[in-house]
Amino acid sequence: MLSYAVRGLTRRHGVGEHSVLANDRIDLDVRQGEVFGVLGPNGAGKTTLVRQLMGLLRPDAGTIMMFGRDIRAAPDLPARLTGYLGQDDLALAELPVATAVATTARMRGVPRAAVREVRDAILDELGLTAVADRPLARLSGGQRRLACVATALVGDRPVLVLDEPTTGLDPVARRAVWGALQRRRDTTGTTIVLITHNVLEAESVLDRVAVLESGRVIACDTPGQLKASVSGDVRLDLAWRHEPPADDPTVAMLAGLATTNGRRWTVRLDPATAREALGRLTTGAALAALDDFSLATPSLEDVYLTLGGASRDLERT
């Protein structure tokens, strides 16, 4: 069963010459019970896509089916089936965390008698119990985001659509969110659609990922398959203590291939060449200039760049 079947989804923002094609003929299938990610840089059209999935934006063209039903014919479907986390939280900002969670639970139809238990369970699960009585606006950015995640998760919907749930979270809170999502997926078969521009998040929690670039889906598969499909290359990162000797043939070869950021070089090479180059660097004259290096198998960032992605604002940590 498909939670979402999206076909030809197109949406333009603005009119005339300043208009932007935010989503361009997007086709996607999100299976029931999977953690589906939408990865892309800022401005790729991720938020436009999920706002359409929630019925908050009307597509210019294309259809969105939810469990086999067109959401245009049943506009209340997304609100009934889905827990949604948007980017803005002004509606909740002045509410104490516990009240925000409890009232959201009531609005999702949790019986009055069960609200307290449901609320306390989710606050505990996400580590928010200590700040339960504080208004969201008085929390740190990360805790505030976490409280919003709690409101999206409460009330156990069969689908969760989360727009960058872990932005601004510290690593402990981020893992708490990932754990909470996986528990729901594993125990109740919750479908999760998750926007991210964090490569680590994409590789850690997603079953499948759609890579978005300028409103188009440039790839959609499991993170492993995507990495395997684009390239067998490895990434060699070099950090130089000072300018490397330009007359060294290995340095000259790498300099021609590298993308540089100050004295940091990133070179994509086949594994054998990378190993040889690194061997020569670390035994030759260039060693004195070399401060640090790492050799890594492809990440989803490499997939994104290899597929023609142009932006550099994907997060790695």
Added chain:
Amino acid sequence: MTIVPDARDASAILSALQPEPSPEPFLDPSSGPSTVPLPLPIPARLGPPKMPLATPFGTAFGAVYRGQLARSKVGRIPLLFVASFQSIGILVLLRGILDVDNTTAAGQVVAGSTVLVVAFVALNLLAQRFGALRAAGALDYYLTLPIPPAAVVLGTAASYATFAAPGTVITAVLGALLYNLPITGLWLLLPVVLLSGVCLAGLGAVVGLLAPRPELATIAGQLGMSIVLFLGVIPADRLPEIGRFARDVLPSSYAVDALAAAFQPGVDWSKVVIDLAVCAAVGIAALAVAAVTLRRVGTS
């Protein structure tokens, strides 16, 4: 697989590089810094989920009301005083000008000042609130919950009204004492405040939701409040022709008239009922328009 050197010992580095990269290195759980377990297989084929019901109006209203009431009470208690002081100030000011023996005019001044407290909250504050929610894109929160939009408007209005209600009682009682009016009919305050509240809250929400910028919502709300003030407090027979027409069009005038009747010795109940019915009808219409506007503005 990531190899990061700890030491600059070339032989150690090279020996670390010896093994061929695994054909599927990314399936190695040790490959990344994450300790989160890799995704488990997708659960066996699931049937379509049980469709959650839409939340009934009463439950949604209660939840919105309770949530809004919890919003920093500290910030809103001063508003309560501002709303009342404004009306009490007008009462005191006009006491020096008006002929107190003219109970019709006196009753209208007191009723107008009382409804002004409602207008301050329902028109002015609600327009500001919905204007700010729209500008921040925060309406998404409500629109993605399975609740009727009217519950959002009414629940928010009711929470503001809770802070305004004592102000209306204080204004009406103080006005009656200042102008030597009977207070036996003051129970009418309850339906008047309730119905004019729904009416003006609906209008306030529509104004706030339709304003393209939050500053415009604020200006429009304050302008609306000023109109309610002038047309409500100035006795109808002293208004010019155009003013009387505007007064007839303004729904809050009917609330003022109904409450003004309570201060008169012989109450024309049929007229009071008609006035309240007009308020109720406009209130329901305004609320319906606000609910449609909320959905339309939030889902562009």
